[in-house]
Amino acid sequence: MIKIAIDxxxxxxxxxxxxxxxxxxxxxxNDLELYLYGDIPKMEKYLTTKERITLIQADSVIxxxxxxxxxxxxxxxxxxxxxxxxxxxxxxxxxxxxAGPTQALVVGGHLIVKKLPEMQRIAxxxxxxxxxxKGKILLDAGANVELKPEHIYELAIFAxxxxxxxxxxxxxxxxxxxxxxxxxxxxxxDLASYELLKTSNHFQFYGNVEADKVLTSxxxxxxxxxxxxxxxxxxxxxxxxxxxxILKEEIKSSFFxxxxxxxxxxxxxxxxxxxxxxxxxxxxxxxLKAPVIKAHGSSNEVAFYNAIxxxxxxxxxxxxxxxxxxxxxxxx
Amino acid sequence: MIKIAIDxxxxxxxxxxxxxxxxxxxxxxNDLELYLYGDIPKMEKYLTTKERITLIQADSVIxxxxxxxxxxxxxxxxxxxxxxxxxxxxxxxxxxxxAGPTQALVVGGHLIVKKLPEMQRIAxxxxxxxxxxKGKILLDAGANVELKPEHIYELAIFAxxxxxxxxxxxxxxxxxxxxxxxxxxxxxxDLASYELLKTSNHFQFYGNVEADKVLTSxxxxxxxxxxxxxxxxxxxxxxxxxxxxILKEEIKSSFFxxxxxxxxxxxxxxxxxxxxxxxxxxxxxxxLKAPVIKAHGSSNEVAFYNAIxxxxxxxxxxxxxxxxxxxxxxxx
Numbered sequence: 154m155i156k157i158a159i160d161x162x163x164x165x166x167x168x169x170x171x172x173x174x175x176x177x178x179x180x181x182x183n184d185l186e187l188y189l190y191g192d193i194p195k196m197e198k199y200l201t202t203k204e205r206i207t208l209i210q211a212d213s214v215i216x217x218x219x220x221x222x223x224x225x226x227x228x229x230x231x232x233x234x235x236x237x238x239x240x241x242x243x244x245x246x247x248x249x250x251x252a253g254p255t256q257a258l259v260v261g262g263h264l265i266v267k268k269l270p271e272m273q274r275i276a277x278x279x280x281x282x283x284x285x286x287k288g289k290i291l292l293d294a295g296a297n298v299e300l301k302p303e304h305i306y307e308l309a310i311f312a313x314x315x316x317x318x319x320x321x322x323x324x325x326x327x328x329x330x331x332x333x334x335x336x337x338x339x340x341x342x343d344l345a346s347y348e349l350l351k352t353s354n355h356f357q358f359y360g361n362v363e364a365d366k367v368l369t370s371x372x373x374x375x376x377x378x379x380x381x382x383x384x385x386x387x388x389x390x391x392x393x394x395x396x397x398x399i400l401k402e403e404i405k406s407s408f409f410x411x412x413x414x415x416x417x418x419x420x421x422x423x424x425x426x427x428x429x430x431x432x433x434x435x436x437x438x439x440x441l442k443a444p445v446i447k448a449h450g451s452s453n454e455v456a457f458y459n460a461i462x463x464x465x466x467x468x469x470x471x472x473x474x475x476x477x478x479x480x481x482x483x484x485x
Numbered sequence: 486m487i488k489i490a491i492d493x494x495x496x497x498x499x500x501x502x503x504x505x506x507x508x509x510x511x512x513x514x515n516d517l518e519l520y521l522y523g524d525i526p527k528m529e530k531y532l533t534t535k536e537r538i539t540l541i542q543a544d545s546v547i548x549x550x551x552x553x554x555x556x557x558x559x560x561x562x563x564x565x566x567x568x569x570x571x572x573x574x575x576x577x578x579x580x581x582x583x584a585g586p587t588q589a590l591v592v593g594g595h596l597i598v599k600k601l602p603e604m605q606r607i608a609x610x611x612x613x614x615x616x617x618x619k620g621k622i623l624l625d626a627g628a629n630v631e632l633k634p635e636h637i638y639e640l641a642i643f644a645x646x647x648x649x650x651x652x653x654x655x656x657x658x659x660x661x662x663x664x665x666x667x668x669x670x671x672x673x674x675d676l677a678s679y680e681l682l683k684t685s686n687h688f689q690f691y692g693n694v695e696a697d698k699v700l701t702s703x704x705x706x707x708x709x710x711x712x713x714x715x716x717x718x719x720x721x722x723x724x725x726x727x728x729x730x731i732l733k734e735e736i737k738s739s740f741f742x743x744x745x746x747x748x749x750x751x752x753x754x755x756x757x758x759x760x761x762x763x764x765x766x767x768x769x770x771x772x773l774k775a776p777v778i779k780a781h782g783s784s785n786e787v788a789f790y791n792a793i794x795x796x797x798x799x800x801x802x803x804x805x806x807x808x809x810x811x812x813x814x815x816x817x
Contacts, residue, residue, distance in 0.1 A: 169809035220667065284727050295664055298672045318643055332627055332715040335552065340630045340712055364716040365723030370497040383664040384696040384713055388720035391697030395616050396728050404749060413749030424735040 154186045154205075155468050157461060158237040158246035161191025163213040163253025164448065164457075168192070171252065172199035174448075174457025179205050181458075182465060188246050190237040211236045222257035225266055234258065238265040241443045248444035250375070250435065252457060255447055256405045258293045262438050262445040269473065271480035274304040275440030276379065277447070278312060279386060281429060284369045290316055291375045294436060295383035300332075302345040305329075305376055306353065311439045311476050312374045313356035316469035319463075320373070327353075328362035328372030330381060335361070338380050343379070350376075355479060363453065364388075435460030437467070444468055486518045487800050488578040489793060490569040493523025494546040496584025496789075500524070503584065504531035506780075506789025511537050514797055516633045520578050522569040543568045548591045554589040560598055566590065570597040573775045575663065580776035580796045582767065584789065587779055591628050594770045594777040601805065603812035606636040607772030608711065609779070610644060611718060612795075613760060616701045622648055623699070623707045626768060627715035634677040637661075637708055638685065642815075643771045643808050645688035649796075652682075652705070659685075660694035660704030662713060662756075667693070674710070682708075687793035696720075729757070767792030769799070776800055777779060 159175055161168050168191055175187050179202070187197055190211045197208065212235035215225045229235055234253045238261045240246045249266075251258050259277065268275055276293035283289050290312050293300060300308070300479075309327050316325040329346055331339045336347060338361055351358040359372040367375055367385060377385070404410040414421065435456070438445040444467035448460035493503050500523055507519050511534070521528055522543045527538065529570045540721055543565035547557045561567055570593045572578045581598075583590050591609065608625035615621050622644050625632060627803055632640070641659050648657040663671045668679060670693055683690040691704040699717060705813055709717070736742040746753065768786070770777040776799035780792035799805075 180653060237755030260690050284730060298664065330716065332630065332712055346783050349780065364719035365726070367720060368723055368727040380664055381713065381716055382805055385720050387664075387696035388699060391700055392721050392724040394697070395700040396725060398616060399759050400732075400756050403752045403759070406755075407749075407752060410749045410752035413745040413747070413752065415745070416748065417736060417739075417742045419733045420739060420745065423738075424732050427731050427735070459508075 155182075155184050155185045155465055156188065156246040156466070157464050158240045158249040159187055159189045159461070160234045160237045160249065160251030160253050161196045161208070162187040162211065162233040163251040165217060165252075166453075169199055170457050172196050173454040174461060175206065176201060177454060177458040178461040178465070182462070184469075185281045185465060186463075187461075188237070188240055190233040190240070192233075209236065209240075215253055217254050219254050219257055222260040223256065223264075225257055226261045234261060234368045235265070238445075239264065241266050241351045241445075243415040247468045248446070248462045250446045250448055250464050252460075255295070255436070258445060258447050260440060266441045266443050266445060268440055269442055269477060269480075271477055272307055272311070272440040272485065273485070274300060275438055276300075276308045276311075277382075277436050278315070278354060278439050279436035281386070281389065282368065283374075286321065286427070289367075289373055289375060291382055291386060292439060293377070293379035293387045295379045296438070297379040297412045298340075299380065300378040302342060302349045305346045305378070306349045307480065308439060309350060309374065309376050310353065310355050310479055312376065314475050314479065315437065315467070315472055316373050316441070318472050318475070319466060324357045325373035326359040326371055327356045327374045328359040328370055329377060330364060330367065330375055330377035330385060331361035332363065333361060334363055346376075386418065435463055437463065441473075443473060487514075487516050487797055488518045488520065489796050489800070490572045490578035490581040491519055491521045491583070491793070492569045492581065492583030492585050493521040493528045493540070493565045494543065494565040494585075497549060498785075500528045501531055502789050504528050505786035506793060507538065509790040510793040510797070514794070517793075517797060520569070520572055521563040521794075522572070526566075532797060540787045541568065541572075547585055549586050551586050551589055554586065554592040555596075557589055558593045566593060567597070570594065573598050573777075579800045581761060582778045582780055582792045582796050583787070584780040585794075587627070587768070590777060590779050591770060598773045598775050598777060600772055601774055601809060601812075603809055603816065604639055604643070604772040606632060607770055608632075608640045608643075609714075609768050610647070610771050611768035613707075613718070613721065614700065618759070619652065619811075620789045621699075621705055621707060622716065623714055623718060624771060625709070625711035625714045626718045628770070629711040631712065632674075632710040634674060634681045637678045637710070638681045639812060641682060641706065641708050642685065642687050642811055644708065646807050646811065647769065647771070647804055648705050650804050650807070651798055654705060656689045657705040658691040658703055659688045659706045659708060660691040660702055661734070662699065662709035662717060663693035664695065664706055665693060666695055680710075697742075709732045720816060767795055769795065773805075773807060793800060 610624035
């Protein structure tokens, strides 16, 4: 059995989408056993089975707007997120999924689940949409405002092993996000990262990728520091949302537009889905001793289901163990 | 008369869109006189009048893919871009518009037109679209990979004065692009920029703006270093383009989609236009002794016309002189 801890209360919509997503995962994978931490009466409402699912009472929740995640993790021992993280630490479960506040999950992962001793940094790594529908891994999306070339390098290896196990591609292409395609572009740290990345034989180095090619380049993994990665991810989200609003505005602005929309209703829904984070999965926290997956805060049950599916793949394929093995070889 | 130098050969489409855009500008502004540098026979083909327009022969062109812009600017004295820049230096004209390669224009502006002595850095400042249709100024979009807080500060003043003169708003809102809205977010340089920006009385400091709000926040000016600004700009472009492709793919994927598109043809055109750089204008190079405007390389004649209109406003409102005055006051 693969045992996964679930933060039953995290996210903007609380236990409903979490429990429904969890039930969907249990239905699809019969090797799965889930531990839901949260307010039992609130979670129970949505429960239709008790098979392979355990509810554990947690009396508090870390708020989505929490501004001091370190203090929250340290003080709220009875928070659903903290209890779920502790279950991983104690070996009750092998990984965790939460839709709670990202920084609290990063800090909590760091303090409770702990970093792999072979890793110097952890990173937030969402799967982002791509034109070819395959999806890519972007990192670091905000765990570290700065990363040294050697951190970029070890995180690229982590990402490559995850990509191999998720997308069944042996030597994934790693691209360095930069302000020009040619070698020699960027800041001092980007030049140094470029030189280091091209020495690896655990992935294929694609070279620099300009930000306008992030969604369309052939690179499977796009790597940069946490400041830049966060800016890229948020700019994609903001642009997609704004374009969606403008499209809606323009369609509604005329009678023929509205008629047209009736005809292409299904097309527009598919269009929306292709940029919808919930169809893709959660953001992974790389570098920890166990899989920690962040489902989107505005997750629906599909998103939450996908995040659980991700955690299961992570555990089943022993991604963390594989990374450890590779990093140990390198550091010999 | 306002005299503007035009690089007649720059850009992906060469003299046709340049000459047509120039003619349109002359038609709309009778205080305008244009000097077109380029291959006279090639430019003449599209000329319908000789009033207030002078053609000057330039025997070479700096290629769009030029990888060594410094060398190109130094060696190609007969290039249309170099001759146009020299006309500004010599006082024949008061500003320049080119659709040629950005880095060559930045380097050429620096070497030939020269930096204002009061400015420590120059910056690339495009006008970007916004949900409210007003447009915003983004900088630095790539002139400097790194900028110190004091550079950010003087560039914010430059941007504020430009914004006042373009958009008739007395105290524009300046936002610092960052990875969180709260004070205390970002890298060391972002924290220092935050503290410095809030001391100015030449603009109103809006605080941090996360990248997902770049197109929708109330800030009129969005400032950051040239690495981050370039990443933001390119990510917006790439996401918009990819979403456009996906929308087209999904519409074409079914019969009803195609029918729907016929009904909403005009709506889709307006949608496209609202994210179209050509409707907004060129990128300004801030910090030089005279207005230098970069029209998009893939400019159509509307884009080129808009870039000329921008240069005219810049000159007519004496933006450079106003910036000098303010910076002198500050440095006393």
